[in-house]
Amino acid sequence: AQKITQTQPGMFVQEKEAVTLDCTYDTSDPSYGLFWYKQPSSGEMIFLIYQGSYDQQNATEGRYSLNFQKARKSANLVISASQLGDSAMYFCAMREIYNFNKFYFGSGTKLNVKP
Amino acid sequence: DGGITQSPKYLFRKEGQNVTLSCEQNLNHDAMYWYRQDPGQGLRLIYYSQIVNDFQKGDIAEGYSVSREKKESFPLTVTSAQKNPTAFYLCASSTQQGRMNTEAFFGQGTRLTVV
Numbered sequence: 001a002q003k004i005t006q007t008q009p010g011m012f013v014q015e016k017e018a019v020t021l022d023c024t025y026d027t028s029d030p031s032y033g034l035f036w037y038k039q040p041s042s043g044e045m046i047f048l049i050y051q052g053s054y055d056q057q058n059a060t061e062g063r064y065s066l067n068f069q070k071a072r073k074s075a076n077l078v079i080s081a082s083q084l085g086d087s088a089m090y091f092c093a094m095r096e097i098y099n100f101n102k103f104y105f106g107s108g109t110k111l112n113v114k115p
Numbered sequence: 116d117g118g119i120t121q122s123p124k125y126l127f128r129k130e131g132q133n134v135t136l137s138c139e140q141n142l143n144h145d146a147m148y149w150y151r152q153d154p155g156q157g158l159r160l161i162y163y164s165q166i167v168n169d170f171q172k173g174d175i176a177e178g179y180s181v182s183r184e185k186k187e188s189f190p191l192t193v194t195s196a197q198k199n200p201t202a203f204y205l206c207a208s209s210t211q212q213g214r215m216n217t218e219a220f221f222g223q224g225t226r227l228t229v230v
Contacts, residue, residue: 009155033215043203045221052215091157093219101146101165101211102173103219107157 001026004092004106012112013082020067021077021109023092031097034075036066039089039108048090051075082113117142121206121222127230128193128200136191136225138206145211147189148219151175152203161204164189165211193227201229 005024013019025034036048051059051066059066067076079086092106119140128134140147146165150158160173164183178197183189189208193200203226207219 006157031215035218043205043224043226045205045207045219047218047220050216050218095215097215100215101163101209102160103148103207103209105150105158108155110155 002106003027003104004094006092006106006109008109009107010110010112012114013079015084015113015115016081018078018080019082019111021079021090021092021111023075023077023106025073025075025092025094027073027094027096029096029098033095034066034068035093035095035103036064036075036077037091037093038086039091041088045091049077079111084113084115087111087113119206119208119220119222121204121225123225124223126225126227128227130229131195133192133194134227136193136204136206136227138189138191138222139187140189140206140208140220140222141187142208142210142220143186144208144220145186146209147183148207148209149173149179149181149189149191150205150207152205152224158205161191200227202227 032053034051038046049061049064051068063080065078089108091108122137148163149161162181164170180192205224206222209219210217
Protein backbone atom coordinates (compact mmCIF):
# COMPACT_ATOMS: atom_id res chain seq x y z
CA ALA A 1 0.00 0.00 0.00
CA GLN A 2 1.11 3.54 -0.71
CA LYS A 3 2.32 5.38 2.33
CA ILE A 4 1.51 8.80 0.85
CA THR A 5 -1.19 9.48 -1.72
CA GLN A 6 -1.62 12.72 -3.62
CA THR A 7 -4.61 12.38 -5.91
CA GLN A 8 -4.32 15.67 -7.80
CA PRO A 9 -1.68 15.44 -10.54
CA GLY A 10 -2.33 19.05 -11.58
CA MET A 11 -4.20 22.05 -10.19
CA PHE A 12 -4.94 25.56 -11.44
CA VAL A 13 -5.63 28.53 -9.20
CA GLN A 14 -6.22 32.19 -9.90
CA GLU A 15 -3.66 34.58 -8.51
CA LYS A 16 -4.61 35.90 -5.02
CA GLU A 17 -7.02 33.02 -4.39
CA ALA A 18 -6.51 30.20 -1.90
CA VAL A 19 -5.84 26.61 -2.97
CA THR A 20 -5.84 23.26 -1.15
CA LEU A 21 -3.52 20.44 -2.13
CA ASP A 22 -4.62 17.04 -0.90
CA CYS A 23 -2.51 14.45 0.89
CA THR A 24 -3.57 11.24 2.60
CA TYR A 25 -1.22 8.89 4.40
CA ASP A 26 -1.12 5.36 5.69
CA THR A 27 0.66 4.37 8.88
CA SER A 28 0.04 2.34 12.00
CA ASP A 29 2.90 3.89 13.96
CA PRO A 30 1.80 5.81 17.07
CA SER A 31 4.00 8.78 16.19
CA TYR A 32 4.82 10.25 12.82
CA GLY A 33 5.59 13.52 11.10
CA LEU A 34 4.21 15.02 7.93
CA PHE A 35 6.10 17.41 5.67
CA TRP A 36 5.33 19.47 2.61
CA TYR A 37 7.96 20.44 0.05
CA LYS A 38 7.88 22.74 -2.96
CA GLN A 39 9.86 21.93 -6.07
CA PRO A 40 10.17 24.77 -8.61
CA SER A 41 11.20 24.02 -12.18
CA SER A 42 14.85 24.40 -11.14
CA GLY A 43 14.52 21.09 -9.29
CA GLU A 44 15.52 22.09 -5.76
CA MET A 45 13.32 20.83 -2.92
CA ILE A 46 12.19 23.55 -0.55
CA PHE A 47 10.78 22.58 2.84
CA LEU A 48 7.53 24.42 3.58
CA ILE A 49 5.81 23.14 6.68
CA TYR A 50 5.71 20.34 9.24
CA GLN A 51 2.92 18.71 11.25
CA GLY A 52 3.53 16.24 14.05
CA SER A 53 0.99 13.54 14.76
CA TYR A 54 0.60 14.68 18.35
CA ASP A 55 0.40 18.39 17.58
CA GLN A 56 -2.86 19.77 18.88
CA GLN A 57 -3.03 22.64 16.44
CA ASN A 58 -2.72 22.80 12.69
CA ALA A 59 0.69 24.06 11.58
CA THR A 60 1.01 27.44 9.90
CA GLU A 61 3.96 29.13 8.22
CA GLY A 62 3.17 32.45 6.62
CA ARG A 63 0.80 31.82 3.71
CA TYR A 64 1.03 28.05 4.21
CA SER A 65 -1.17 26.13 6.60
CA LEU A 66 -1.78 22.46 7.07
CA ASN A 67 -5.30 21.11 7.48
CA PHE A 68 -4.54 18.05 9.61
CA GLN A 69 -7.37 15.56 10.14
CA LYS A 70 -5.84 12.67 12.03
CA ALA A 71 -8.87 10.39 12.05
CA ARG A 72 -9.14 10.69 8.27
CA LYS A 73 -5.35 10.41 7.86
CA SER A 74 -5.20 13.52 5.76
CA ALA A 75 -2.75 16.43 5.81
CA ASN A 76 -3.82 18.91 3.18
CA LEU A 77 -1.70 21.96 2.37
CA VAL A 78 -3.53 25.26 2.08
CA ILE A 79 -1.85 28.14 0.29
CA SER A 80 -3.57 31.46 0.83
CA ALA A 81 -3.35 34.45 -1.52
CA SER A 82 -1.61 32.52 -4.31
CA GLN A 83 1.23 34.21 -6.12
CA LEU A 84 2.72 33.51 -9.54
CA GLY A 85 5.86 32.26 -7.80
CA ASP A 86 3.83 29.50 -6.16
CA SER A 87 3.68 27.66 -9.49
CA ALA A 88 5.65 24.47 -8.81
CA MET A 89 5.38 20.81 -7.89
CA TYR A 90 4.32 20.16 -4.30
CA PHE A 91 5.18 16.96 -2.45
CA CYS A 92 3.77 15.56 0.75
CA ALA A 93 6.11 13.37 2.81
CA MET A 94 6.05 11.35 6.02
CA ARG A 95 8.48 9.83 8.48
CA GLU A 96 7.44 7.26 11.08
CA ILE A 97 8.77 6.69 14.58
CA TYR A 98 9.56 3.00 13.98
CA ASN A 99 11.28 3.70 10.66
CA PHE A 100 12.72 7.02 11.59
CA ASN A 101 15.32 7.32 8.88
CA LYS A 102 13.01 6.84 5.92
CA PHE A 103 11.06 9.66 4.33
CA TYR A 104 8.14 8.54 2.17
CA PHE A 105 7.07 10.89 -0.61
CA GLY A 106 3.88 11.19 -2.59
CA SER A 107 3.74 11.52 -6.37
CA GLY A 108 3.25 15.27 -6.19
CA THR A 109 0.79 17.90 -7.39
CA LYS A 110 1.70 20.39 -10.11
CA LEU A 111 0.24 23.77 -9.21
CA ASN A 112 -0.20 26.46 -11.84
CA VAL A 113 -1.10 29.95 -10.70
CA LYS A 114 -2.87 31.99 -13.38
CA PRO A 115 -2.51 35.79 -13.55
CA ASP B 116 27.06 28.20 4.50
CA GLY B 117 25.81 24.78 5.51
CA GLY B 118 24.20 22.64 2.88
CA ILE B 119 24.35 19.77 0.46
CA THR B 120 26.36 19.94 -2.74
CA GLN B 121 25.67 17.65 -5.63
CA SER B 122 27.87 17.47 -8.68
CA PRO B 123 27.75 17.58 -11.57
CA LYS B 124 24.49 19.36 -12.29
CA TYR B 125 24.20 17.67 -15.69
CA LEU B 126 25.75 14.35 -16.65
CA PHE B 127 25.71 12.46 -19.90
CA ARG B 128 26.46 8.77 -19.99
CA LYS B 129 27.00 6.41 -22.85
CA GLU B 130 25.22 3.10 -22.69
CA GLY B 131 27.27 0.49 -20.87
CA GLN B 132 29.22 3.01 -18.78
CA ASN B 133 29.23 3.38 -15.03
CA VAL B 134 28.95 6.92 -13.71
CA THR B 135 29.29 8.31 -10.20
CA LEU B 136 27.23 11.16 -8.80
CA SER B 137 28.76 13.12 -5.98
CA CYS B 138 26.97 14.25 -2.81
CA GLU B 139 28.69 16.16 -0.01
CA GLN B 140 27.12 17.72 3.08
CA ASN B 141 28.53 19.95 5.81
CA LEU B 142 25.46 19.87 8.05
CA ASN B 143 26.94 17.19 10.32
CA HIS B 144 23.95 14.98 9.52
CA ASP B 145 24.18 11.25 10.17
CA ALA B 146 21.58 10.11 7.66
CA MET B 147 21.92 10.55 3.91
CA TYR B 148 19.65 9.51 1.05
CA TRP B 149 19.52 9.13 -2.69
CA TYR B 150 16.25 9.58 -4.56
CA ARG B 151 15.38 9.20 -8.19
CA GLN B 152 12.75 11.39 -9.84
CA ASP B 153 11.32 10.73 -13.29
CA PRO B 154 9.50 13.49 -15.22
CA GLY B 155 6.23 14.42 -13.54
CA GLN B 156 6.75 11.77 -10.88
CA GLY B 157 7.44 11.61 -7.19
CA LEU B 158 10.66 10.68 -5.42
CA ARG B 159 11.68 7.06 -5.16
CA LEU B 160 14.28 5.97 -2.62
CA ILE B 161 17.37 4.28 -4.04
CA TYR B 162 19.65 3.91 -1.01
CA TYR B 163 20.02 5.44 2.40
CA SER B 164 22.68 5.46 5.07
CA GLN B 165 22.26 6.06 8.78
CA ILE B 166 25.94 6.00 9.77
CA VAL B 167 29.37 5.74 8.21
CA ASN B 168 30.16 2.38 6.61
CA ASP B 169 26.53 1.32 6.67
CA PHE B 170 23.75 1.69 4.11
CA GLN B 171 20.45 0.07 3.20
CA LYS B 172 18.66 -0.54 -0.06
CA GLY B 173 15.61 1.53 -0.78
CA ASP B 174 12.76 0.67 -3.12
CA ILE B 175 14.70 0.76 -6.41
CA ALA B 176 18.30 -0.19 -5.59
CA GLU B 177 18.89 -2.52 -8.54
CA GLY B 178 21.56 -1.17 -10.87
CA TYR B 179 22.90 1.30 -8.30
CA SER B 180 25.65 1.16 -5.69
CA VAL B 181 26.75 3.51 -2.91
CA SER B 182 29.48 3.92 -0.34
CA ARG B 183 29.68 5.85 2.93
CA GLU B 184 33.33 6.05 3.91
CA LYS B 185 32.98 9.53 5.40
CA LYS B 186 30.12 11.18 7.23
CA GLU B 187 30.13 14.07 4.77
CA SER B 188 30.04 12.05 1.55
CA PHE B 189 27.58 9.61 -0.01
CA PRO B 190 28.40 9.01 -3.69
CA LEU B 191 26.01 7.11 -5.95
CA THR B 192 27.24 4.95 -8.82
CA VAL B 193 24.83 4.22 -11.63
CA THR B 194 26.04 0.98 -13.13
CA SER B 195 25.53 -0.46 -16.60
CA ALA B 196 23.03 -2.85 -15.02
CA GLN B 197 20.58 0.03 -14.58
CA LYS B 198 18.54 -0.29 -17.77
CA ASN B 199 16.84 3.09 -17.73
CA PRO B 200 19.06 5.53 -15.85
CA THR B 201 17.91 8.76 -17.45
CA ALA B 202 16.36 10.70 -14.55
CA PHE B 203 16.84 13.48 -12.02
CA TYR B 204 18.78 12.35 -8.95
CA LEU B 205 18.40 14.07 -5.59
CA CYS B 206 20.63 13.61 -2.58
CA ALA B 207 19.32 14.49 0.88
CA SER B 208 20.43 14.39 4.48
CA SER B 209 18.79 14.55 7.88
CA THR B 210 19.78 14.57 11.50
CA GLN B 211 19.34 11.37 13.45
CA GLN B 212 18.85 13.02 16.80
CA GLY B 213 15.40 11.52 17.29
CA ARG B 214 13.54 14.72 16.57
CA MET B 215 10.57 13.93 14.38
CA ASN B 216 10.22 17.47 13.11
CA THR B 217 13.62 17.72 11.45
CA GLU B 218 13.18 17.79 7.74
CA ALA B 219 15.32 16.28 5.03
CA PHE B 220 17.63 18.81 3.37
CA PHE B 221 18.18 18.39 -0.35
CA GLY B 222 20.91 19.14 -2.82
CA GLN B 223 20.27 20.85 -6.15
CA GLY B 224 20.10 17.56 -8.01
CA THR B 225 21.94 15.91 -10.89
CA ARG B 226 20.21 15.40 -14.22
CA LEU B 227 21.56 12.22 -15.83
CA THR B 228 20.96 11.51 -19.49
CA VAL B 229 21.98 8.40 -21.39
CA VAL B 230 23.16 9.17 -24.92
